[in-house]
Amino acid sequence: MEPTSLLRLLFLTSVLCCTTNQASRTLSPSRSQVFSWSSVSLRCGEVDGADGWTLRRNTSRDTMTQCGVDWGQSVDSTCDISLTVTWDSGVYWCESTEGATSNTINLTVTDKPVILQSPVLPVTEGDNITLHCEAMMSADLPAGFYKDGSLIRTEPAGHMTIHHVSTSAEGLYRCHIEGLGESPPSWISVTGAPTTAAPLTSKAPPLTAAPPLTAAPPPVWHRLQLVFRLLTHLLVFCPYFICTVLAVSLYRHRPTGNHLGLDAGHDDVITSELLERS
Structure with missing residues (x-):
């Protein structure tokens, strides 16, 4: 994603996350990158039992468009995209008829042969995070993991775990598999640990996207x-x-001597006459 697009995404995310009328919904599944021509199912999770929730998105081609009307197929609170293409990349969120919104997620659809599976939601300080570098046709290949353009380390099985993360772990991550290429970048956010005084319901339920696939069939x-x-x-x-x-x-079927009408016996007679004359 280009820097300008990333800044727009972060701005939109901050605006929606700070809305006073937050949605009691989650968006699933929780994967941030998918291959082109794969299928994706997005769901506004049932939390408060309210009706009238829809899934919307902002992409490079459209803004504030609704699933089932402008794109995808909507059934209840689930939206299916049967064959994703690169212009399905964008920001997705759930929205109620009253204007309440859930958290947002950024979905990247790529035609590259490598994708990075990383946490879509902000990670809490002290938690462990695992990054998966997934190839289009193979699994568990050696991969190098990068943060803000610098190599962290190379893992032989394509999985890297960062233990007890701090705010310094926040940044733009990508991975690279030798001979195949690198994944699109993904932003990982780290938030402070919740205090005991904060009520459990003060924070809107997170928006999730598809679980990372470690050994899924192609x-x-x-x-x-x-x-x-x-x-x-x-x-x-x-x-x-x-x-x-x-x-x-x-x-x-090429022409031969017999094709000219001369048989073997006739050839022998001619040869004998020539010898006698000589």
Whole structure:
């Protein structure tokens, strides 16, 4: 995501999170990055039992658009995007008919072969966070993890855990798999530990997105991509195969001496006469 887009996202998030009429809803599942042509199901979680909740988003192509009207398919409080594309990347949130909003999440849809799974919601100081570097066609590959452009370390299985995080862990993270490339960046926020005096209900329920997949099977479109590549190779191979068959066929039916009407016996007579004359 470009720096300008990131600043806009942070501004919008701060505005929505500071709304006095916060929503008692959550948005799930809790993954921030997905591959193109995969499916995503977003849900405004049932917390207070109120009706009239909808899912909205801001993207590079539209603003304040509603699921089921402008994009996606809405069923109750769930919104399904059957095949995601890169312009589905944006900010998503739940909104009530009275104007209350949930927290926001940023969903990135990429056509890159590598994605980073990281916490979508702010992490509390002292907690552990785990980052997963996921390849499109393989799992658990060695990956390097970066924060604000600097290498943290390389993990052989593509998973990195940061223990007892502090506010210094806040930043822009990405990962890189040798030979495949790097993931889009994701912002990780760290908040202070809650005080005992603060009531448990003073904070709006967090907005979550899809759980990180560590060893999930590749999406259906990955298999379709393999079939498409196979068909492409067959289309390229078939003309060469047909030309080879035709060449062999023409070679086997090429003209010979017998084709001129001379049989073997006639050839022997001519040869004998020539020897006698010599």
